[in-house]
Amino acid sequence: MGLIGGSLGLDLQAAGAVVHGLVHRQATAERATARGLATRVSTETAVLRDCAIVILALPLDRLLEPDPTLLAALPPGAVVTDVGSVKRPVLERWGDVPGFVGSHPMAGTAEAGVEAGRSGLFRGRPWVATPDERTDPGALAAVRQVADALGARWRCCSPADHDMAVALISHLPVLVSAALLQTADRGAAAEAGDIPALVRSLASSGFADTTRVGGGNPELGTLMARCNRQAVRLALARYRQTIAALEALVESGNWQELRQELGACATLREEFGGGNHQGG
Amino acid sequence: MGLIGGSLGLDLQAAGAVVHGLVHRQATAERATARGLATRVSTETAVLRDCAIVILALPLDRLLEPDPTLLAALPPGAVVTDVGSVKRPVLERWGDVPGFVGSHPMAGTAEAGVEAGRSGLFRGRPWVATPDERTDPGALAAVRQVADALGARWRCCSPADHDMAVALISHLPVLVSAALLQTADRGAAAEAGDIPALVRSLASSGFADTTRVGGGNPELGTLMARCNRQAVRLALARYRQTIAALEALVESGNWQELRQELGACATLREEFGGGNHQGG
Numbered sequence: 001m002g003l004i005g006g007s008l009g010l011d012l013q014a015a016g017a018v019v020h021g022l023v024h025r026q027a028t029a030e031r032a033t034a035r036g037l038a039t040r041v042s043t044e045t046a047v048l049r050d051c052a053i054v055i056l057a058l059p060l061d062r063l064l065e066p067d068p069t070l071l072a073a074l075p076p077g078a079v080v081t082d083v084g085s086v087k088r089p090v091l092e093r094w095g096d097v098p099g100f101v102g103s104h105p106m107a108g109t110a111e112a113g114v115e116a117g118r119s120g121l122f123r124g125r126p127w128v129a130t131p132d133e134r135t136d137p138g139a140l141a142a143v144r145q146v147a148d149a150l151g152a153r154w155r156c157c158s159p160a161d162h163d164m165a166v167a168l169i170s171h172l173p174v175l176v177s178a179a180l181l182q183t184a185d186r187g188a189a190a191e192a193g194d195i196p197a198l199v200r201s202l203a204s205s206g207f208a209d210t211t212r213v214g215g216g217n218p219e220l221g222t223l224m225a226r227c228n229r230q231a232v233r234l235a236l237a238r239y240r241q242t243i244a245a246l247e248a249l250v251e252s253g254n255w256q257e258l259r260q261e262l263g264a265c266a267t268l269r270e271e272f273g274g275g276n277h278q279g280g
Numbered sequence: 281m282g283l284i285g286g287s288l289g290l291d292l293q294a295a296g297a298v299v300h301g302l303v304h305r306q307a308t309a310e311r312a313t314a315r316g317l318a319t320r321v322s323t324e325t326a327v328l329r330d331c332a333i334v335i336l337a338l339p340l341d342r343l344l345e346p347d348p349t350l351l352a353a354l355p356p357g358a359v360v361t362d363v364g365s366v367k368r369p370v371l372e373r374w375g376d377v378p379g380f381v382g383s384h385p386m387a388g389t390a391e392a393g394v395e396a397g398r399s400g401l402f403r404g405r406p407w408v409a410t411p412d413e414r415t416d417p418g419a420l421a422a423v424r425q426v427a428d429a430l431g432a433r434w435r436c437c438s439p440a441d442h443d444m445a446v447a448l449i450s451h452l453p454v455l456v457s458a459a460l461l462q463t464a465d466r467g468a469a470a471e472a473g474d475i476p477a478l479v480r481s482l483a484s485s486g487f488a489d490t491t492r493v494g495g496g497n498p499e500l501g502t503l504m505a506r507c508n509r510q511a512v513r514l515a516l517a518r519y520r521q522t523i524a525a526l527e528a529l530v531e532s533g534n535w536q537e538l539r540q541e542l543g544a545c546a547t548l549r550e551e552f553g554g555g556n557h558q559g560g
Contacts, residue, residue, distance in 0.1 A: 106484060126482050155481065157474050164471055165478040168464045173490040176460050178545040179522040184448045185548050187518050191444055194437050198445040201435065202406050203552040204386060206493040210453040213486040215549025218542035226535050236527040238467050240520060242459040247516040255506050262498035265458040268465050269495025272483040 001032040001041065004083045004105065005057030006117020008150075009037040014119065015149040020047045022070075023114075031114045045073030053142060056082040060223045064093050071097075079139040081146075085166060086227040087130040087159035095134050101143045102130040102159060104166075105152060112217065120151075127152035130159040167231035169272075171224045172239060175232070177214025178221070180207075281312040281321065284363045284385065285337030286397020288430070289317040294399065295429040300327045302350075303394075311394045325353030333422060336362040340503045344373050351377075359419040361426075365446060366507040367410040367439035375414050381423045382410040382439060384446075385432060392497065400431075407432035410439040447511035449552075451504045452519060455512075457494025458501070460487075 001009065001021045009019045013036070021038035022045060023029050032041045040047060048054060054074055056063055063084050074080060074097070081101045084090045094100045105127045127147035131140050140156075147154050157165075184203070188196040225232050249258045281289065281301045289299045293316070301318035302325060303309050312321045320327060328334060334354055336343055343364050354360060354377070361381045364370045374380045385407045407427035411420050420436075427434045437445075464483070468476040505512050529538045 106482060108485075125484075128482065153481075155478075157478055161471070161474050161478060165468070165475055165482055168467045169479050169483045169487045172463065173460060173487055174542075175523070175526050176456060177490050178542055179519060179526055180453060180456050181545045181548045181552070182541070183452065183515065183519040183522050184552065186522075187448045187515055188445070190518075191441070194441050195445055198435075198437055198441060199449050200551055200553070201433075202386060202408065202445055203449045204405075205388075207449045207453055208553060209489045209492045210457050211545075211549055211552065212489045214542075215546045215554065218539055218546055221542045222535050222539040225530050225538060226533070229530060229533070233527065233530050235463065235467055236523065236530060238470075239459060239463040240523045240527060242463050242466075243455070243516065243520045243523060246455050246459055247513065247520060250505050250509060250513050250516060253506070253509070255502050258505060259498055259502040261462070262454075262458055262494075262501045265461045265491075266495045266498055268461045269491055271480055272461065272464065272491065273480070273488060274495065 001028060001037050001114050001117065002057065003111050003113070003116035003121070004107065005055070006032065006035070006037040006114060007107070007119070007121035008055060008057065008083075008105075008117075010117055010119045011122065011150045012146070013039060020051055022047050028114050035114070035117070037114070037117050045069055048073050048075055048078075051075055051078055053079045053081070053146065055146075056080065056084075058082070058084075059219075060084050060086060060227045064089055064227065066093075079142045081139075081143045084227075085170065085224060087128075087162045089227050091130065091132055091159045095132060099136060099139045101135055101139050102132075103143055103147075104128045104130070104162065105147070105150075106170075122147070123151035125152055127154055128162055129154070129156045130162050131156060132159065163228050164231045164234075167228055167235040171228055171232050172235040174213050174216065174221045174224065175236060176239060177211050179214070181211050181214050281308060281317050281394050281397065282337065283391050283393075283396035283401070284387065285335070286312065286315070286317040286394060287387070287399070287401035288335060288337065288363075288385075288397075290397055290399045291402065291430045292426070293319060300331055302327050308394050315394070315397070317394070317397050325349055328353045328355055328358075331355055331358055333359045333361070333426065335426075336360065336364075338362070338364075339499075340364050340366060340507045344369055344507065346373075359422045361419075361423045364507075365450065365504060367408075367442045369507050371410065371412055371439045375412060379416060379419045381415055381419050382412075383423055383427075384408045384410070384442065385427070385430075386450075402427070403431035405432055407434055408442055409434070409436045410442050411436060412439065443508050444511045444514075447508055447515040451501075451508055451512050452515040454493050454496065454501045454504065455516060456519060457491050459494070461491050461494050 012019050019038040021041035029041045079099045081103045087102050091102050107121045107125050188199040281303050292299050299318040301321040309321045359379045361383045367382050371382050387401045387405050468479045
């Protein structure tokens, strides 16, 4: 019943569904009930009984090492899906559970907790499903029905392709952006005199934009790197080589090629949506 | 009479000054006149005659290799200042010109041309002056009066400190951000199948924010690197080492330290203004 679970509860009720919410703490149950995030909210797994679809809206670490009482309480015959931002380890853990469909609704991650859920979070946003050879087609269709009801953009791909894509466009930016904050801080501290105060005073909207995701939730950033380690390592190594290539252009004074590279980047940014997307 | 020159003309007239604009092309002169960017606009250097303050709002390359007819037309006794985003090479070229003050009003750079100028661009934004031992105190005070009249935040530092600070918070972000676009593109292209289309379809607002400055004006990015080469090289080398250090944490699975580093970044972002600034 956090940002993702709470938002799902609001939109699914609006679409006519009866929604039962399972939470860990009684205070959360009361607050989720007060906010109307579900038809019924409880700390008891019995609340899952008779649910046709179970959506596991858990942090990645708890999703990958699920509570045995949760596993025991999954209703026989139910469709089970998740919202995790990494898919290979999720399929390794959950792929053999009957009715399981790996999925990832890609919506904002800046807020968290029982106050964060809001209506319309998934509208126009990608909802990626990652079926494999074990996935039941009927279960996949049921999850798609949920995504469609919420106005999300449905897309299927393999778990490995998903994880490589999000490493490049979601997990790498967090580390790239964090490294810029560290470099501005340590680079300024390494210089004498005014520079540490100067960089803080002069940092503008360009710096703020480029460092937004790097200054985000550290738990989430760490979980992404941990759970998508292989793809994130590959992306980081590739990125470091790209930085070294730009460094070589500056070192050799090859301004014509630097101009070409930056020109190509302006075109690339359009291809990647250039700020027309919303959410994270 | 571009973004900076045109905006200066609008605000200075509003503050009661008579503003003469010198431009290269007759069509620009007509458009600048129609937009009211100056009291009088001309392609003839004679328009500078009797001006008490000359503000050189030129691209860095033309500022560093100024037209001899411009130099010859500077009115004797005038205060002369610039708006260049790099200060050491500007002081090397202009520091011996009587009445010269190096300065850098730090305002947005996304737009350009005679249509870009607008009122209030400098309000609340830093205006950095970089006096050296040759700078006349009266000339410095006159430039400060301009900055104050426009509501800018006045700040003085050495040319070298300015150039190192902007390398870290303004020029490095452009290259960091461009390298992310290149890595997402080439990393996806290196994988088989769906991934190039997938990364373009799934890139979200986080990716858009982190790549905004890297997809900007390629001429400007190249000029920044070229004119601030030494500081930009140092910043890039330091940044590459920071990326390598994060890579080592992911490689060794040191999640506790990664968590600490990302936590420190969240604090750093607040110190650097965290998006409260406007402009570039």
